[in-house]
Amino acid sequence: MRSPLPLGILGSGKGSNFRAIANAIDAGTLHAEVRVVVSDVADAGILAFARERGVRAEYLPPGRFKTRLEPEAEDRLVALLKEAGAEWVVLAGYMRMVKAPLLDAFPRRIINIHPSLLPSFPGLEAWKQALAAGASETGCTVHYVDSGMDTGEVIAQSAVPVLPGDSPETLHARIQQAEHALYPAVLREIAER
Ligand code: GRF
Numbered sequence: 001m002r003s004p005l006p007l008g009i010l011g012s013g014k015g016s017n018f019r020a021i022a023n024a025i026d027a028g029t030l031h032a033e034v035r036v037v038v039s040d041v042a043d044a045g046i047l048a049f050a051r052e053r054g055v056r057a058e059y060l061p062p063g064r065f066k067t068r069l070e071p072e073a074e075d076r077l078v079a080l081l082k083e084a085g086a087e088w089v090v091l092a093g094y095m096r097m098v099k100a101p102l103l104d105a106f107p108r109r110i111i112n113i114h115p116s117l118l119p120s121f122p123g124l125e126a127w128k129q130a131l132a133a134g135a136s137e138t139g140c141t142v143h144y145v146d147s148g149m150d151t152g153e154v155i156a157q158s159a160v161p162v163l164p165g166d167s168p169e170t171l172h173a174r175i176q177q178a179e180h181a182l183y184p185a186v187l188r189e190i191a192e193r
Helices: 016-027 045-053 071-084 100-105 126-132 168-191
Strands: 005-010 032-039 057-059 088-091 110-114 137-144 154-161
Touching (some): 005 016, 005 168, 016 032, 016 045, 016 168, 032 045, 032 071, 045 057, 088 168, 110 168, 126 137, 137 168
Parallel strands (some): 032 057, 088 110
Antiparallel strands (some): 137 154
């Protein structure tokens, strides 16, 4: 039996995708192990959930920038992930751009989930962008992370309809449901390679 795929998870928010991944691990459908969860937000739900599960949870002060870690912080992040034994880095609602130190430390081993069918609607609040554009369909995308904003190679996508009367909240909830199935499925495929 192969050893479980060692994951490092980065998140800034409530952590529902991390929950979905943790549930798949518990259910035995994903042969992986979360070695550490790291957040740039001290009171993020994702850290609280990690602690509840007994998973190592680390707050990493991001430093002086808004959209990325300052270089010293990103160096610390790389050291933390390596020391925890993570081999794949899973962005789960992580709200900062990833820069060279992390990209170079985990080449083609950093993945992200984005709430649209990329390349449509990159960036923030993609579900609102889909509504504003009058799209009849949107969804979610798991992709490799590169130095751009939501530009890395697509691994898998899942479509959801935009329904008449959708609000940003109802549409986002439908996309998140699709995310919670897609992310564990992609990780399972990686773990089985
Ligand atoms: C998800 O919608 C994901 O697509 C985006 O950030 C959100 C994270 O949600 N990148 P959660 O923290 O996993 O609940």
